[in-house]
Amino acid sequence: MAFISVRDLTLEFTKYDEEGRAESSNKALDTISLDIEKGSFTAVVGMNGSGKSTLAKCLNGLLLPTEGSVNVDGMDTSDDSHIWDIRSKVGMVFQNPDNQIVSSIVEDDVAFGPENLGIEPAEICRRVDDALRKVGMYEKKDKPAHMLSGGQKQRIAIAGAVAMRPDCIIFDEPTAMLDPSGRGKVMEIIKELNAEGITCILITHFMEEAAESDRIIALKDGRIASDSSPIDLFSDARLIEELGLELPPAIELRERLGMDKCVSNIEDMADEIRGRAQQGRNSFSE
Amino acid sequence: MIRDITLGQYYPGNSVIHRLDARTKIIATLLYIVVLFMVKNFWGFLIAAAFMFAIIEFSRVPVRFIFRGLTAVFLIIAFTFVINLFMVDGRVLWEWKFLSITYEGVSRAFFMAVRLVLLIIGSSLMTLTTKPIELTDGLEKLLKPFSKIGLPSHEIALMMTIALRFIPTLMEETDKIIKAQQARGADFESGNLLYRAKALIPILIPLFINSFRIAQDLALAMEARCYHGGSGRTRMNEIKFHRGDVIAALLMAVFTGIIVLSRSL
Incomplete structure (x- = not known):
């Protein structure tokens, strides 16, 4: 069985009028089925209001399905007795770096998750140091969190999730509020974590970020x-248009160069172009 | 800028006093305040003041930092002084129409002023030498026994931690709202007091709404990180009593004893 398996997940938000009667309801998610394998890197894309964040919140039981089921490592998210096991296995990093940091001091914040799990103090220290090293923030461990930049705060939030040693981390638009350098660094960390075997689910508006994944799920x-x-x-340029997305720059360039369809990210693209240039040079010198 | 504001009035350092357990400092401060009210004569205050200055010396906090705390409450001290000066009956020293100053009044006024000054120095010394986060941790531990009778000690401490954490965030938020309003021609600097107070409403309402949004985000993030109340929760830095705390407790006991003895002087 897949690590996360979603079956016919439907989530309805009901609007109530002032007297508390159901006025209208709105399906944020409609019969979604998908499997996410351990160690994979999945991107979820789609326009605003397409249900990306709602789906993410269903995967660790922050929202419960109206119909259908979500299973994490064989545990149903609707089952109350497993909810904390599920959340310790599936960590989450949110969009706004400011609003997810609980404690004033960096290391205290990273320790918040492991403390909730009831882990021994010595082990918490080890995990916190380890997590901070992974995101390259170890030197800032005793600094006040509000003095850090947005990108640094987001790295602290990632460390907070990593310190719980989850099998999977969901990133809910982690780079949306960051500047380009902060964004690059966060993406780098996500890729490193995935390389270490953590299942990553990245919700994003940036197609060049989505292009780094193994699999893209587009919601509409x-x-x-x-x-x-x-x-x-x-x-599929037509589908992209239909979904209200845009092509990542590398693909755009590929289209314009009329290259074949085997590359999707910048690195592969550069290799391809370099290879061709080399070929061209060779044939010229012959 | 607004980003550089300090939390509370902590003065960073690594002195003996800084290293004491927060619980020791909280209890010692409370005891010191109680002792101040047991003092009966000026000899007692002399001892209490000497004791206080010895602690200040050990804490290595510059004296001007400590007196900065006094300026904020100067009005209260002056008010107490004046009230006591005129309100106590006794041997009259000076009289003018309905006002009279008595010998007992002067003595009582000085007495109260010195008491207040020492009280404020004592409590500000605690906040100057203890990180806010240690204070909340210490408070949580101290209140723990009361959780049996329904006092939510963990929740109180967590509320204080979050409040401290979000002061800078809300300050930034306020800054942003003010700038946004100013950019659209709002005027916060002219007009009379009532007018200016009214001008604050367009700042307070968005701030109020934003803080609810922030609270919702934070609650979600805390739930995602498995927060489920204080039960079964461990702490990374368990606070422990050390030898310094024992010495401090002994010194406090000796000090209390001396003050009690001074009452009969």
Whole structure:
């Protein structure tokens, strides 16, 4: 069985009028089924209001399905007795770096999760140091969190999730409020964590970030509109338009160069172009 | 700028006093305040003041920092002094229409002023030498026994921690709202007091709404990190009593004894 398995997940938000009667309801998610394998790196994309964040919150039981089920490592999120096990296995990093830091001091904040799990103090210290080293913030461990930049705060939030030693981390638009350098650093950390075996689910508006994943799930109006590898998704220019997305710069360039459809990120692209240039030079000198 | 504001009035350092357990400092401060009210004559205050200055010396906090705390409450001290000066009956020293100053009044006024000054120095010394986060931790531990009778000690401490954490965030938020309003022509600097107070409403309402939004975000983030109340929770830095705390307790006991003896002088 897959690490996370979602079956016919439907989530309805009901609006109530002033007397508490149900006025209207709105399906934020509509019969979604998907499996996420251990160690994979999945990106979730879609326009505002397409249900990306709602889906993310269903995966660790912050929201419970109206219909259907979500299973994490064989545990149902609707089952109250497993909820803390599920949340310790599936960590989450949110969009706003300021609003998810609980404690004034960096290391105290990173320790918040492990403290909630009831881990021994010595082990917490080890985990906190370890997590801070992973995100490159160890030197700032005794600094006040509010003095850090947005990108640094977001790295602290990631360390807070990492310190709980989860199997999976969901990143809910972690770079949306960051400047380009902070964004690059956060993406780097996500890729490193994935390389170490942590299952990563990245919700994002930036297509160049989505292009780094193994698999992109595109949502539209609460339904899965496309579920494929980045290469396949970005090859379908019409679908991209339909979903209200845009091509990442590398793909745009590829299209304009008329190259074949086997590359989707900048590095592969550069290799390809370098290779071709080399080829061109060789044939010229012959 | 607003980002550089300090939390509370902690004076960073690594003196003997700084290293004491927060619980020791909280209890010692409370005891010191109680002792101040047991003092009966000026000899007692002399001892209490000497004791206080010895602690200040050990804490290595510059004296001007300590007196800065006094300026804020100067009005209260002056008010107490004046009230006592005129209100106590006894041997009259000076009289003018309905006002009279008595010998007992002067003595009582000085008495109260010295008591207040020592009281404020004592409590500000505690906040100057203890990190806010240690204070809340210490308070949580001290209140723990009362949780049996329904006092939510963990929740109180967590509320204080979060409040301290979000002071700078809310300050930034306020700054942003003020600038946004000013950019649209709002005027916060002219007009009379009533007018200026009214001008604050467009700042307070968005700030109020934003703080609810922040609280919601934070609650979600805390739940995602498995927060489920104080039960079954451990702490990274368990606070422990050390030898210094024992010595401090002994010194406090001796000090209290001396003050009690001084009452009969």
